[in-house]
Amino acid sequence: MNGTVTTDIPKKAPKVEPGRIRTLRGSQTRTAWLLLIPTLLVVALVALVPLVQTVWYSFTDERLASLQPTNFVGLDNYRFLIKDAAFRHSIWVTFEFSIITVIFEFLLGIVVALVVNSHFKGRGPMRAAMLVPWAIPTVISAQMWKWMYSGTYGVFNDLLVNKLHILDHNVAWISQPNTSLPAVAAVDIWKTTPFVALLLLAGLQVIPNDVYEAATVDGANAIQQFFRITLPLLRPAILVALIFRTLDALRVFDVFFVMFSSRASTQTMAIYDQQNLVSFSDVGYGSAISVAIFVIIGIFVVAYVTALRVERT
Amino acid sequence: MPHDERFQELARSALSGRLSRRDVLRRAAVLGLSAPVIAALLAACGGSSNKTPTTSSGSTSTSESTSASTSPSGSASPMASPASSPEASPSAEASPSGSPMAMTFDPKVAPPVPDPSKGKQFSGQKITYYGDSVGAGNDFDKVLAAQFTKDTGIEINIVPKPQDSTQNFATYQRFFQGKSSDVDVMMLDVIWPGSLAPHLVDLSQALADEAKLHYDTIIQNNTVDGKLVAMPWFGDFGMLYYRTDLLEKYGYDKPPTTWDELQDMATKIKDGEKSNASFTGFVFQGDAYEGLTCDALEWIASAGGGTIVDENGKVTVNNDKAIGMLNKAKGWVGNISPRDVTSFQEEDARNVFQGGNAAFMRNWPYAYAEGNSSDSPIKGKFDVAPLPAAGGEKHYGTVGGWQLGVSQYSKSKEASIEFIRYMTSPEVETWRAVVGSYVPTMEKVASDPAVVKAMPFLENLQDVVRVTRPSGPAGENYNQVSTYFFQGVNKILNGEDASGVVQQIQQQIERVMG
Numbered sequence: 135m136n137g138t139v140t141t142d143i144p145k146k147a148p149k150v151e152p153g154r155i156r157t158l159r160g161s162q163t164r165t166a167w168l169l170l171i172p173t174l175l176v177v178a179l180v181a182l183v184p185l186v187q188t189v190w191y192s193f194t195d196e197r198l199a200s201l202q203p204t205n206f207v208g209l210d211n212y213r214f215l216i217k218d219a220a221f222r223h224s225i226w227v228t229f230e231f232s233i234i235t236v237i238f239e240f241l242l243g244i245v246v247a248l249v250v251n252s253h254f255k256g257r258g259p260m261r262a263a264m265l266v267p268w269a270i271p272t273v274i275s276a277q278m279w280k281w282m283y284s285g286t287y288g289v290f291n292d293l294l295v296n297k298l299h300i301l302d303h304n305v306a307w308i309s310q311p312n313t314s315l316p317a318v319a320a321v322d323i324w325k326t327t328p329f330v331a332l333l334l335l336a337g338l339q340v341i342p343n344d345v346y347e348a349a350t351v352d353g354a355n356a357i358q359q360f361f362r363i364t365l366p367l368l369r370p371a372i373l374v375a376l377i378f379r380t381l382d383a384l385r386v387f388d389v390f391f392v393m394f395s396s397r398a399s400t401q402t403m404a405i406y407d408q409q410n411l412v413s414f415s416d417v418g419y420g421s422a423i424s425v426a427i428f429v430i431i432g433i434f435v436v437a438y439v440t441a442l443r444v445e446r447t
Numbered sequence: 448m449p450h451d452e453r454f455q456e457l458a459r460s461a462l463s464g465r466l467s468r469r470d471v472l473r474r475a476a477v478l479g480l481s482a483p484v485i486a487a488l489l490a491a492c493g494g495s496s497n498k499t500p501t502t503s504s505g506s507t508s509t510s511e512s513t514s515a516s517t518s519p520s521g522s523a524s525p526m527a528s529p530a531s532s533p534e535a536s537p538s539a540e541a542s543p544s545g546s547p548m549a550m551t552f553d554p555k556v557a558p559p560v561p562d563p564s565k566g567k568q569f570s571g572q573k574i575t576y577y578g579d580s581v582g583a584g585n586d587f588d589k590v591l592a593a594q595f596t597k598d599t600g601i602e603i604n605i606v607p608k609p610q611d612s613t614q615n616f617a618t619y620q621r622f623f624q625g626k627s628s629d630v631d632v633m634m635l636d637v638i639w640p641g642s643l644a645p646h647l648v649d650l651s652q653a654l655a656d657e658a659k660l661h662y663d664t665i666i667q668n669n670t671v672d673g674k675l676v677a678m679p680w681f682g683d684f685g686m687l688y689y690r691t692d693l694l695e696k697y698g699y700d701k702p703p704t705t706w707d708e709l710q711d712m713a714t715k716i717k718d719g720e721k722s723n724a725s726f727t728g729f730v731f732q733g734d735a736y737e738g739l740t741c742d743a744l745e746w747i748a749s750a751g752g753g754t755i756v757d758e759n760g761k762v763t764v765n766n767d768k769a770i771g772m773l774n775k776a777k778g779w780v781g782n783i784s785p786r787d788v789t790s791f792q793e794e795d796a797r798n799v800f801q802g803g804n805a806a807f808m809r810n811w812p813y814a815y816a817e818g819n820s821s822d823s824p825i826k827g828k829f830d831v832a833p834l835p836a837a838g839g840e841k842h843y844g845t846v847g848g849w850q851l852g853v854s855q856y857s858k859s860k861e862a863s864i865e866f867i868r869y870m871t872s873p874e875v876e877t878w879r880a881v882v883g884s885y886v887p888t889m890e891k892v893a894s895d896p897a898v899v900k901a902m903p904f905l906e907n908l909q910d911v912v913r914v915t916r917p918s919g920p921a922g923e924n925y926n927q928v929s930t931y932f933f934q935g936v937n938k939i940l941n942g943e944d945a946s947g948v949v950q951q952i953q954q955q956i957e958r959v960m961g
Contacts, residue, residue, distance in 0.1 A: 285787030287798075398938055
């Protein structure tokens with residue numbers, strides 16, 4: 135719009151001196167900046183300032199509520215971070231969790247989206263019911279699941295041991311190292327699949343019906359229609375859903391915190407950061423971890439955005 | 448006493464309520480016990496429930512009042528009726544008028560504010576109180592705050608503090624860092640006064656007389672550079688709960704004194720109770736949190752393995768006795784303890800034990816009143832003993848305990864101090880001791896017959912060595928020291944070998960201690 139207006143002016147009024155155009159253009163630019171300033175200020179205040187501050191802190195040994203003065207320590211925090219096995223472990227835990235959950239949430243989400251997109255009786259209530267897990271605050275659902283997983287009185291053990299006799303003894307799902315990660319991933323999958331389904335459902339609804347009608351006329355069966363029409367046309371929605379979920383999974387905190395408190399073997403990056411920053415009041419080292427997390431998540435953002443751009447061209 | 452064992456047995460039966468008052472009287476007479484002792488037994492027979500006592504029917508007309516005032520300690524108390532000294536006839540004829548139990552203890556009715564005029568000056572002010580969140584603590588807080596508001600007009604906004612001590616401490620630090628006036632009165636762990644002192648109001652002037660009532664040691668703990676930064680509220684220490692009925696059923700006449708004994712007894716009882724699939728031997732606090740630091744400190748200290756960091760700041764955790772003990776504890780998990788004990792906190796352990804699904808439990812005193820509440824399945828079927836130790840070592844219990852302090856940044860400091868004056872008064876401590884088994888912080892309350900009767904276990908625990916967490920040498924880094932320790936111990940309980948992990952803990956803590 136803007137472009138056409140500015141190019142039109144010189145054509146329709148060739149006699150106007152160039153200075154006036156510049157003024158007009160200049161005043162437009164000025165107005166634009168004026169209107170943008172509040173937004174830019176807010177962004178600078180809530181995003182840029184804390185970011186710069188965090189980077190600055192990461193070069194100091196600042197501690198909260200401490201009596202010692204703060205010193206500039208250069209790259210000491212980062213040097214320690216590189217050697218920190220606990221942080222490396224937390225990255226690994228986070229990645230494992232992200233991969234498991236994103237894959238399952240995507241596969242289940244697409245199934246759910248296809249189901250609630252088809253025509254059947256009670257589709258409206260079904261769509262509302264589907265969102266219930268997502269509407270429950272994570273802390274509450276995590277605590278709920280923690281009780282269900284309990285090795286002493288949990289409902290899963292009761293079902294598997296006493297009712298169905300599949301297992302012969304109670305399993306401590308969230309205490310044993312080998313079942314802990316799948317257990318917590320299941321909670322996240324249960325909770326967030328509806329969100330993925332919702333995003334994909336929105337994508338499904340913009341696919342025009344006549345494409346399918348044409349395909350039917352051409353004799354394509356349902357499976358061919360899904361892979362040749364639905365999936366390609368759904369790609370933008372899928373990418374958006376994957377970006378949201380990956381970034382969310384990488385900064386996961388609440389589910390793990392409720393289920394495992396401070397157990398070392400199940401610390402995600404965010405929990406390890408919180409432990410240093412909040413529990414230990416070690417702002418310097420905590421900030422260095424925050425910067426590292428920022429970089430790691432940044433890599434994923436760049437990768438996804440590039441993928442999205444490739445998609446457009 | 449020649450009848451020692453039979454007496455103990457009788458006392459236990461009386462305590463657990465298995466014998467009626469008449470039976471106790473009869474059997475005690477057979478044993479030839481003296482009248483005051485019989486009266487004490489009858490007091491126990493009255494049940495340790497905190498409800499208004501009901502007079503038993505039948506020929507034993509001994510009134511509740513007489514028996515209570517002649518409890519074993521027999522010490523003078525402001526509430527004891529002058530008519531019945533322990534030496535004098537404690538018989539049923541003792542005067543019912545002026546009886547001490549005229550003051551009954553109802554968990555829903557708090558004692559009135561002793562001198563409400565002081566608080567009334569600040570009527571209409573509103574204070575925020577970070578109070579208890581474990582067990583029935585929050586219920587008691589509500590009842591007490593309502594009473595305080597009724598008597599003084601000062602409104603109390605109760606916020607249950609974070610259950611996890613590490614988080615709780617961090618929350619307070621945030622408040623102080625921001626000089627926030629959003630919190631006025633706060634519960635403080637016994638290990639915190641040192642590091643939070645700069646942010647707490649000096650109470651030594653306003654509560655000088657009250658402070659004299661409390662045990663000197665706790666007042667000293669709470670005094671930093673001459674400032675009294677917190678008032679003692681209740682004491683805590685680790686102790687062993689055991690099921691008297693099950694021990695008897697499997698032929699044990701006393702609780703275990705060594706960890707090996709505990710292991711043997713738990714194994715035998717667990718095998719015998721196989722019909723209950725949920726039944727387990729021993730529950731404790733194994734989650735990766737501050738509670739595990741307390742539990743594991745008891746294990747290590749009672750095995751002769753020291754106290755993690757000694758008083759000079761030297762890290763001592765890496766030693767053979769500590770490693771041996773932690774490996775022993777690892778052996779419990781999945782055997783005498785449930786596999787998921789490694790994610791148990793206080794309330795998880797209590798739920799299992801109180802549900803009748805465990806023979807032994809390590810917990811704080813609050814679980815005693817909960818276990819004896821009227822709807823508890825194990826009411827009267829359990830007792831308390833010192834935690835076991837390795838052969839030849841002393842018995843240890845980690846010191847806990849909570850104080851009340853006022854934030855330096857509070858806008859209603861005077862009203863807050865009045866609230867603390869009430870909460871830490873002998874009247875409230877007595878009430879809380881009886882209805883909630885919170886260990887009093889003053890001799891005057893501890894020797895009160897009603898309190899002695901409600902917490903008979905205090906007697907058994909007098910020889911236990913109280914061990915403190917290394918908050919002194921660790922200073923402001925305590926959270927970090929404790930976290931490395933409990934994370935390491937939790938790893939061991941979850942299956943890693945202690946020797947490698949303990950070495951790692953030693954290194955991590957040494958780095959923090961610098």
